[in-house]
Amino acid sequence: MAVAIFDSGLGGLTVLEACRARLPEVDFLYYADSAHAPYGVRTSDNIYDLTHGAIRRIWDEGADLVILACNTASAAALRRIQEAGLPQGKRVLGVFVPMIEALTERNWGDNSPPREVSVQHVALFATPATVASRAFQRELAFRAIGVDVEAQACGGVVDAIEDGDMILAEALVRSHVDALKRKMPHPQAAILGCTHYPLMQEAFRAALGADVTLFSQAQLVADSLADYLKRHPDMLGSGGEAYLTTGDPRQVSDRATQFLRRPMPFAAA
Numbered sequence: 001m002a003v004a005i006f007d008s009g010l011g012g013l014t015v016l017e018a019c020r021a022r023l024p025e026v027d028f029l030y031y032a033d034s035a036h037a038p039y040g041v042r043t044s045d046n047i048y049d050l051t052h053g054a055i056r057r058i059w060d061e062g063a064d065l066v067i068l069a070c071n072t073a074s075a076a077a078l079r080r081i082q083e084a085g086l087p088q089g090k091r092v093l094g095v096f097v098p099m100i101e102a103l104t105e106r107n108w109g110d111n112s113p114p115r116e117v118s119v120q121h122v123a124l125f126a127t128p129a130t131v132a133s134r135a136f137q138r139e140l141a142f143r144a145i146g147v148d149v150e151a152q153a154c155g156g157v158v159d160a161i162e163d164g165d166m167i168l169a170e171a172l173v174r175s176h177v178d179a180l181k182r183k184m185p186h187p188q189a190a191i192l193g194c195t196h197y198p199l200m201q202e203a204f205r206a207a208l209g210a211d212v213t214l215f216s217q218a219q220l221v222a223d224s225l226a227d228y229l230k231r232h233p234d235m236l237g238s239g240g241e242a243y244l245t246t247g248d249p250r251q252v253s254d255r256a257t258q259f260l261r262r263p264m265p266f267a268a269a
């Protein structure tokens with residue numbers, strides 16, 4: 001029995017770790033489309049094609065439920081994939097909704113009409129494709145009124161992380177936070193809207209200051225997955241723990257091991 005976690009690269013490992021800690025009895029199949037990362041600078045048609053191809057490959061491995069632990073794929077492809085219709089017994093879930101439910105003080109799956117919430121000024125840090133999609137603002141508008149969102153496309157951060165250049169990633173985070181603050185000097189909350197960014201959480205925290213509430217997805221996604229599996233135990237699928245990449249397995253294993261500080265043996269997808 002396995003649940004799949006998909007990301008364009010290594011960022012989804014932050015979600016994988018939170019899910020493993022929350023659901024120790026579940027095996028996770030992690031699929032990194034490293035050969036095509038970063039997704040955040042691609043067109044939405046291209047992101048759709050890549051994401052759809054990866055999902056079909058994951059289904060072949062036996063997992064029925066795929067968590068798109070990639071905001072860019074969730075923003076650019078998820079709605080289209082769901083609208084095209086999924087094969088019988090297969091499900092694909094994104095990572096936006098759990099985060100927006102937390103921001104708007106809702107329980108999982110609360111679909112009541114939009115209402116005023118305590119935060120009014122929200123900074124969104126995400127990839128250029130996620131920002132361009134406006135998917136975050138659309139999902140937020142279904143749940144909250146009167147929230148001002150300023151989005152900052154954080155070009156270069158994902159490439160630097162995938163290359164293991166954390167000094168460059170940190171410098172880029174500082175400059176993107178500065179750019180955001182020029183547009184919105186006093187955000188009350190900041191959304192780290194890319195699974196890679198929790199790997200730079202301390203840099204975001206230092207640049208934003210202690211009084212900004214940081215919403216980071218990994219734990220929220222893990223909690224909502226636990227709730228989902230309680231309601232849908234049939235979605236556990238078949239297959240066991242596996243880590244697959246479309247990139248160079250040795251290089252991806254090294255980087256993943258470095259990030260998680262435990263052996264992460266990737267195989268070729």
Ligand code: DGL
Pocket residue numbers: 007008009011012037038039040041069070071072073127130158193194195196
């Ligand atoms: N980590 C992914 C996300 O959450 C995408 C990064 C990328 O490939 O650009 O958006």
